[in-house]
Amino acid sequence: MSVRRAPSARPSPDHGPSALWTPSRRALLAGAAAAAAGPLLAACGSSSGGSGGGGSSSKTVTLGSNGSDAVPKKAYAALWAAAGKSTGDTLKVNVKQHENFQNQINSYLQGTPDDVFTWFAGYRMQFFAKQGLASPIDDVWQTIGSHFTPAIQALSKGLDGKYYFVPLYYYPWAIWYRKSVFKQHGYTIPANWDQFTALLKKMKGDGLVPLAFGNQNQWPVMGTFDQINFRLNGYQFHVDLMHGKESWTDARVKKTFDMWASIMPYHQQGAAGRKTEDATGFVRDKKAGMIVAGAGTAVQQFTTDPAALADLDFFPFPEITPQWGMDTVEAPCDGFMMSKSPKNKTGATKVLEFFGSPAGEKAYLDLDSSELAAAKDFDNAKNTALQKKEAALITGAKNLTQFMDRDGNPTFVSTVMIPALADFVRSPNTFAATKLSNIEAQKKSIYASS
Incomplete structure (x- = not known):
């Protein structure tokens, strides 16, 4: 491959x-x-x-x-x-x-x-x-x-x-893992948010980094936001948010960030100084249990080892709101x-x-x-x-999204959301309460002029 x-x-x-x-x-x-x-x-x-x-x-x-x-x-x-x-x-x-x-x-x-x-x-x-x-x-x-x-x-x-x-x-974007690591520890594929968070806790207790994470490149973090948001709030709300039709101060957006913040302790520390491909290497080396990534990011760290590549697998981001299930997949085209x-x-x-x-x-x-x-x-x-x-x-997906930088206004994403999400990584627990109003104000200005 x-x-x-x-x-x-x-x-x-x-x-x-x-x-x-x-x-x-x-x-x-x-x-x-x-x-x-x-x-x-x-x-x-x-x-x-x-x-x-x-x-x-x-x-x-x-x-x-x-x-x-x-x-x-x-x-x-x-x-x-x-x-x-x-x-x-x-x-x-x-x-x-x-x-x-x-x-x-x-x-x-x-x-x-x-x-x-x-x-x-x-x-x-x-x-x-x-x-x-x-x-x-x-x-x-x-x-x-x-x-x-x-x-x-x-x-x-x-x-x-x-x-x-x-x-x-x-x-596609998905959650990537090594089958042998799951087999060794008796892990099962999580079908919903509760099972996912339970798996994160179990991995941490087993001495693994639950979620490998690198954000030196600054764009990978957008993929995690996208998937939590459309799993929680549905495809249409997510797309409307990207198109500037919904407010970033909406309670639904705040809940997305709050849920994300709740699992940040299970992300690999020091993400700002780590490239995404280096984070994927922790999954390859069995030091981390999983990574949220696109197929290219995941696969490229396994291509030099056929046995490791054969051990690589993925599952879709788990369900959060039953109404929406897992009907949406991020698949840039x-x-x-x-x-x-x-x-x-x-x-x-x-x-x-x-x-x-x-x-x-x-x-x-x-x-x-x-x-x-x-x-x-x-x-x-x-x-x-x-x-x-x-x-x-x-x-098999009912809906496909294209990643924040393709679904959203590129000026807004590059000048507002990239630095904002870097702020979230640094201070996840205070982000929703302190940053969303500023994001919304800038969104209104940028989308009005486009």
């Missing part, structure tokens, strides 16, 4: 080996913030690895890509070739370094963008759709819709209910959008239809097996048992 990487940073320092290090997720958040709220940045131009945007003939489709790192670049090249062969069009690809693409996305889309471009599901997609910087693609979904679950279909819609996004791959005024809309439509087909996903994933196909009817015979379990978790 190859290393899993966070789709928002391919690969990020938390999701890939140091030899492949590229921008941190926080750097991408900063870029997204500039894109959403700051002054226009320099427009994207041609770069090595692509033939440039430029004009297009009736048989040419231009495509802007953030897949600049070695593995995705090779996989995307196979996808471009397969799309050209299937549609009969020529794809002229403009490859930009991943972080630069994020930083320049606003000016790129307001200038002369390519017909099609790589991007992310969630609020990041909806933001540009709302600004009129992307074309609705309901006609594409008439062709590809049957390949995707209702949850994936919902992720691909703008706030106006129209489709703007074609998904390619995703990965990457894919494609169509620009506002494509020069070759007919060709772009055909290309997007291919990207959203099992054949399109196969062309990509044959060369980048670290991701999971978004299509429900994708032939996953080559996937490992762990990957198949991940896919089953996602496809």
